[in-house]
Amino acid sequence: MNAADSDAAAPTPSDFIRDIVATHVAEKRFAMIVTRFPPEPNGYLHLGHAKSICLNFGLAREHHGRCNLRFDDTNPLKEGIEYVTSITTDVQWLIAGWADHCLGFKPTGAVPAEITSNGLPDHYLAPVSPGAAGEPFSASGYFDQLYAYALELIRSGHAYVCDLSPEETENYRGAPDKPGRNSPFRDRSVAENLDLFSRMRAGEFPDGARSLRSKIDMASPNMWLRDPLLYRIRHIAHHHTGSKWCIYPLYDYAHCLSDYLEGVTHSICTLEFVDHRPLYDWILGSLGLPRALPQQYEFAKLTPTYTILSKRNLLRLVHEKTVDGWDDPRMPTLSGMRRRGIPASALRKFVIGVGVTKFNSVTDIAVFEHAVREELNLSSPRRLAVLRPLKLVLTNIPADEIIPCQATNNPQDEHPSVRPLSLTREVLIESEDFAEVPPPKFFRLKPGGEVRLKYACIIKLDEIVKDADGAISELRCTADLTTRSGQPNSDRKVKGTIHWVSASLAIDAEVRLYDRLFTVAEPAATDDFLQHVNPRSREIVTAKLEPALATATAADCFQFERLGYFIPDAKDGAAGKLVFNRTLTLRDAWAK
């Protein structure tokens, strides 16, 4: 089943933003629905971004519109090409299989018919930002036009150059319940503003010496309308524009205009930008622009339990080496989750399933885990592996005998394929599958008890052998070979079935057992989330695997029967060494 099919099976439920868009479509208000996903390249994409990606690209997809991947790269201090690369990769991975026209990159080749038939904004045929077709969009690609618009704002008296220092600017701004004061530089002439602004661009002034400000209302109850800055001076190279600029636009100025330049119709962001919306509208409105203006809509961020999602905090986990990097399988980053074996389809199912609202909710991570298991259960071939081996000798099987068995690859398939498995005299079982003093309702191996070795036969425990220290060194059992598949007693029932591998044939692998990174449900709400890192978030064992696993690659996710889902590590698994990551355990009603 490919990604597109799996999404088609579960149509996206509606939400307040989709309702708005649907209304606009019904009114034929726009020739085409255009959205954008605008990350700043200053960190890796995470679960929260997945929600925004699926919303924005999903909307474009549903309406045969377009969604641009646009880097909001207006602050070169924090940004870098490493992030541009990873974000591009992650977006492509998450929505792989979705139609080309909403993949987010500068158009290449022929325009799809369903778009031409629905009208086309001119930018589609002639991208406004420089760069080759197939590249993502970026705010920095619009710096020339943004500068021209700033000149326009100055000429029309909507902006001025301010000489206040950052500290003074803050003082003049007032407080939420106290109006601010006008800057003493607010009433400069247009000519002086034009002169100063061009000299800012030319590099005549040091960082922070002057800024370009909008002229709105220093007494506005909305702090974002108190003459917010449009441009600041930063003598620093930009990862995309190099040393061409030493003034850089701020988010509020660059974002609305980038949206406009791309023909964006619906500019969707998170709730903290609600207060900025009047500014978004003010800038576009002050310019007297000829084409239809984009509108901003806001939704609530995703907050899963036992997870931290803010970029600042994820950065701390990386810098303080709580994890091994942005792509550590315990991280909620797209790259971390991909490495851990989370399928993109499960991620999409989850973020679409939680819905889009304006309510700051906390989503139980169990919902996410359910989505992952649901996908993996259908797609993962089963294998046998033993994480913590305990030796078991089948005393009635000769040492040199190999008894052939057949194992089902995936019982969820309509016509499951099988693979051969070999039963030998010595096998390894999971140590937790044996209890010398069993608790009530223990279905596994116990003194005098019987269990089935999955795909093989029923065995009976005869003897527990201990070493000098009293530790169990091996279990001696009798195999009832008449209970094998195809044999007369194959239908005999026993309560427990356990997994196993042949001691002589099994192969070694390093297996990394991951658990949730935090021990508290809402780590971000605590004084210091680092105090609540789960000390057992990663346990590494040397496991014994059935031989069929020797050739596994990072493209293959497996279910180790009765244990969980596992995937070869994409990074450390090279050079003939087998390394598996546990994606997730199976649901375990017994453990409770």
Add this chain to the structure above:
RNA sequence: UGCCUGAUGGUGUAAUGGUAGCACAAGCGACUCUGACUCGCUUUGUCUAGGUUCGACUCCUAGUCGGGCAGCCA
């Protein structure tokens, strides 16, 4: 004492004046060569107080509680 925004079972989300539904979680049971999967059943909800209405989660008024806003970050 400012502005913005929100509130439906334990959690998330529908119902847009007409039977409060779905998913996750929890519990019980069936099935089982995975204590998985699957299937069946069950528990639990409209923030409060008024008002409009034949009828209110939905509309009105007042309150309560929560989130956001004072970066030359996005």
